[in-house]
Structures are given as structure tokens and as C-alpha cells.
């Protein structure tokens with residue numbers, strides 16, 4: 312009997328080990344997760360700039376003995392999430408200006424800087440309630456960005472109200488409430504499942520009654536391809552317009568910098584639905600990329616206005632184009 316039990320136990324252990332080996336050998340490695348648009352990228356990466364920096368990769372594309380650096384330069388840009396159309400534009404422009412001996416990194420940097428244009432800030436009125444509508448896909452960092460923005464505005468002496476129009480996700484209102492408490496903002500919310508437009512309507516009236524300077528409206532995360540959810544968002548915007556007498560002063564799309572080129576599709580869909588006026592690019596602390604904002608600016612004309620670099624109340628900065636280019640190129 313003891314021998315039978317021992318054999319069964321040994322058998323189970325062997326099966327377990329084999330299963331673990333099979334699972335671990337199937338888990339995608341960092342290499343296999345790389346987008347298919349980056350063949351040969353590693354071979355051209357040098358150690359002269361931190362891994363992920365465009366600079367080192369551009370230098371690699373123009374490496375000694377390379378006859379035609381342009382296709383490689385395009386691949387490098389696409390791998391940095393710049394998107395095919397904008398990568399193509401940059402390559403064409405740099406190629407038109409390049410002479411042997413020029414610094415290709417500097418030329419690409421100038422093109423990127425030109426695409427980004429002037430650094431733009433939030434455009435909020437000084438003499439009446441300013442309204443900021445926050446939109447984006449699930450988990451992009453909307454509520455956290457609102458909390459950070461509320462802290463920042465409160466620090467500038469503004470009276471801030473927050474509207475919990477994410478009535479979909481359990482605990483959304485608690486999360487926003489915690490940020491309201493931290494920043495000293497006033498929260499308007501209703502029970503879970505309430506109409507998001509109705510929360511926004513109440514919030515505009517409450518913010519006015521309290522003489523708030525700024526109202527920031529949180530919304531539920533939604534996939535940009537889900538039409539009914541995009542319609543719901545349009546309705547929230549319409550309700551704000553009705554309650555305030557004008558559309559939101561800013562409609563910010565919160566874009567996760569680690570999302571990659573899908574960000575272009577997100578920006579296009581949200582812009583079509585609710586006329587996005589700017590991007591809040593989040594989680595830039597977690598990636599050396601963020602090139603997707605170039606494509607969004609180039610193809611949709613939407614500027615980055617805010618940058619999130621962490622989860623803390625102070626980790627939100629106005630967009631600085633110079634610093635962004637330096638970061639993208641350098642690391």
C-alpha cells in the first residue's frame with residue numbers, strides 16, 4: 312500500500328514538473344513580444360545611449376558601411392511607436408536635408424520638435440467656471456490624472472470640483488473621493504449605475520453654486536471601438552454643454568504612453584466623438600517610448616498638454632516639448 316502511494320506521489324510530481332516546463336517554455340519572452348515591425352533592431356543598438364533611446368538606434372541606422380540608412384531609420388521610428396505615416400514624413404524630410412557628415416540624430420530631433428509645435432497649456436477661463444472633461448480607454452490613468460490635476464490646481468489657489476461620471480466601475484467613486492479629499496476638492500457623485508450625464512449636470516450646477524473655478528469630470532474607461540459607449544460619452548458632453556451653456560473648455564484624452572500605436576486609433580475615435588482638445592500622456596515613467604503622440608499631433612492636430620510620470624499627487628507636469636524630445640532621443 313505504502314509503495315503504491317509513493318508511486319502515485321512520484322508520478323504526480325513528475326507530471327507537475329513536466330507541465331511547469333511546458334508552460335514556462337511557452338511564455339513569450341521579451342524578444343518574442345517585440346512588435347513584428349522591429350526586425351534587426353537589436354543588432355543596431357549600441358551602448359552609447361540608454362536602451363530604448365532613439366538616438367542610439369538612429370546612430371545604428373547610419374552605422375559604418377551602411378549604404379542605405381533610410382529604410383532602417385523608418386523601422387527605428389516605427390518601433391518607437393511614431394506610426395508609419397509620420398515616420399515616413401520624418402524620413403522624407405530628414406533625407407531631403409541630409410548631407411554626408413551631418414548628425415542624423417540632430418536632424419531627426421529637429422523634425423520631431425517641429426511636429427510637436429509649441430508646448431500648449433490647459434486653456435481655462437479666468438472669469439467663470441472652467442470645465443475639463445476627461446476621457447480614455449480603461450485603465451489609461453484618467454482618475455489618477457484628475458487627482459493629480461486637482462492637487463495642482465488647488466496648489467495654485469483654485470477652487471476645484473470633481474464629477475464622478477464613472478458610475479460604471481465599482482469603487483470608481485471611492486477612488487475619486489479619495490483624491491478629492493487629498494486635494495481639498497469638492498466631489499459630486501451619485502450611486503453606482505446612475506446616469507453619467509445626470510451626474511455631470513448636477514456637478515455643473517453644484518460647482519457653480521460653490522463658485523468653483525474648475526470642474527473636472529471623470530468618465531468610465533471605454534473601448535474606443537464600442538459605439539454605444541462612445542454615444543454615451545457624446546451624451547455626457549452634450550449634457551455639460553446644456554448645463555454650462557458651452558462645451559467643456561478642455562476635453563482631455565488620457566493616453567497610456569506604453570499603449571503603442573493603438574493610441575492613434577484611440578485618439579481618432581475619441582476626437583471624432585467628443586472633440587478632444589489635448590492629450591494627457593500618462594505612465595511616461597514606465598517607458599522610453601511615447602512616440603505615438605507625434606503621430607497624434609501630426610495626423611490629428613491634437614497637442615499633448617499634460618504628462619504623467621508616476622502615481623503620486625505631484626507626478627503631473629505641463630508638457631515640455633524640448634524635454635520630451637530630449638527624453639525620446641536620449642533614453
Ligand SMILES: Nc1nc2c(ncn2[C@@H]2O[C@H](COP(=O)(O)OP(=O)(O)OP(=O)(O)O)[C@@H](O)[C@H]2O)c(=O)[nH]1
Nearest residue numbers: 449450451452453454455532593594619620621622
Ligand atoms: N507609473 C504610473 N502609473 C500611473 C500613472 N497614471 C496612472 N497610473 C496607474 O495606472 C493605474 C490605472 O489608473 P486609473 O487612474 O485608475 O485609470 P483609469 O483610466 O481611471 O481607469 P478606469 O477608470 O478603470 O478606466 C493605477 O494603478 C494608477 O496608479 C502614471 O503616470 N505613472
Ligand SMILES: [Mg+2]
Nearest residue numbers: 453454477483
Ligand atoms: Mg477611473
